[in-house]
Amino acid sequence: MFILDTYTIVGSAILLFVALLTSFINPFFRKPKVSKPFGNDIAHDFHEENIENETEIENREIEIENIEAETENIEAQKDTENLVNSTVSANKEVQNKIPTPPISLIFTPNDRAAAFSKNIEKYLNQDYPNYEIIVVVPQDDTETQDILKTYANNPRLYTTFIPTSSKYMSRKKLAITLGVKAAKNDWLLMCDIFCAPQSDQWLATLARNCTDDVNLVAGYTTYEEGTSDFWRFEHFLTSCYLMRAAQRGIAYRWNSKTLLFKKDDFIKAEGFRGNLKYIRGEYDFLVNKYAAKHSTIVENSWSGILVEEEPIYKHWINNHLFYMENRKHLSRNFAHRALFNLDQIALHLNYLMILAGLVYSILTQNLILIIAACLALILTLSIRIAIGKKALTTFNEEIPSWKIIPFELRIIWQNLGYKIKYWRADKYDFISHKL
Template structure:
């Protein structure tokens, strides 16, 4: 029956308030800025510089003391890109030309570091040997006691001509020929790291696109509040001088994966990290295989145990998941109790709180996905949000059953 006693009113009000509040405990609700791509081409930069110099001269003639030259004129540094393919022949054929043909007005170098016995990769690289930007080197076969990926990156850094270096994955392709400009515009005097946004191809299963973006929101929020923890993306620019001074990957060389995570975790300090997530500054990653997808979760569970600030990073996701599941659990309990005791007022309140929960989370989620051009039907957002915690539990069980020697290069 419908009753309006104090207890019923309080329970109903609590259900509705909790439904509303917990909907905002959501990574998609936290503001993440999307950078605007506004780098002019080289001709416009030269024209702007010329015009500003004339203005300064005119001001001097008029007795105005000024030494400011157009702040919009962006100085792009010479830069080195490092790719480390391993049995990625098809990806190399498809993506290498995109990296080699970037619209970049300053000199840049592309270093490919491959295993010495990878003859297919060598054959592909010979096709591009005439390109003056391309430099190739190989990992020695004797490297057994350290991550080959980290070794390849280290060799690439040492071979780099320029202080600013970008490491990227060959399984990813720049979304446009302005990608390098978009990343490099962040390479400023007080910055030592630049993270570039990465997303999956549109053909990737919807849940995997959703989960990656959902979890990436935590990292993007941290970047923009100078609290960087790790890097779930596949483009990272850093200074060669700083890398060598701090001995590169020392401290995590034996861990097979996690190059980007360990780099950001080790080198990100205060406000020395910039984040580029404009459309032009995006990498598109190919559809992950089941092995790559599961492996990325298991390796991350291993690596995070050896990184700093892990507890701080995990607090917010835990709060969000407790709020998400706690709200639905409370609604289930209230509905069960109201049906047992025939308190239809509480049943109606449960229904209203569920409607508030669903519609609020759908609106927040759809808006956040749309901002990053991720096309997932709105009706999938609620089940996908719930699935993240349960899939995480499944990966955690797999991790605990796994041989821990699978995550390191020291097979002793």
């Protein structure tokens, strides 16, 4: 029945207001900025625009006389050639001003011979003037060493080894430290060999950010096609928080596999001192320790990203469990968690209010309140799907629109599952048993 009283009006207004407000308390609405295109990206964008312009010109020429069409076509071609030449010249001038500092890439493959064999060529063939690749491998990893022998004559490649006696610290962090000491350049790039660049401009794209007022350059990593949609969604959601924190103030940690930092900073602050015993979290600890306010650049343009191979389930779970241990030892943890918790409270509070309003209105047969609750639900779903899809599309994450809402609701329960696994785990599994 129609009941139009003060309680109905106020209740309906609250439901609609909360639905609108909480839909925008959303990490996808606050999505990070996208880096400007670089190199081939610019040429690709110009080529597409040029094709569209030529198509429009051709459609208009059909309507005019043949002689005039030929004349205009010649003029249009001249204009196009001039535009292309001026664009190329401008791009060359811009690229000449782009920083190209010498860079040392550090790889620490451990039982990753297959990935090393698959991806190393993509790193060796980067279109960049001055860089070296340092590979730090365990002395007992003979398979990777055999692959390295095939590149023994490559002047860019340098190999060093982890001593077998190192048992009381994270071998990954020790390997990185050895790579840092072996590097001859000040700018160091840490990434994982199971990730692959999609362009020979990858290194140049990252290096353009290496200016005097920057001490960290953090690159974005996405997962390869075929990876679980939820894993990709969760990774992107976390990346939104981390990229935005780095862009708007001071970086907290990093969940992607590309990080440029300075050798001098690493040596002066004694590298991983203070967290060497924690087996994982090298990207998190480096960013958390060395990030300063407004000194971290996020590079997430297409040519600057890495594509990571799909992790096995055990590795995916372990990454979350190790983070739950490591975050206890990270600075700025409370502020970062507070924003995530606020988003989750807003998300679930809205749905609970809609559900409560719908149940109450049905029990009281209040048709107006039923309509208001249904409208609030429609607004919530429509706005959140639209915002989420736009953010995902911006970063080329192809996740179906209908999965966005279920995935958003799943996040908090998935985190609870990780938390239960962490509580049940042996805490000595997260450290290297340093005495």
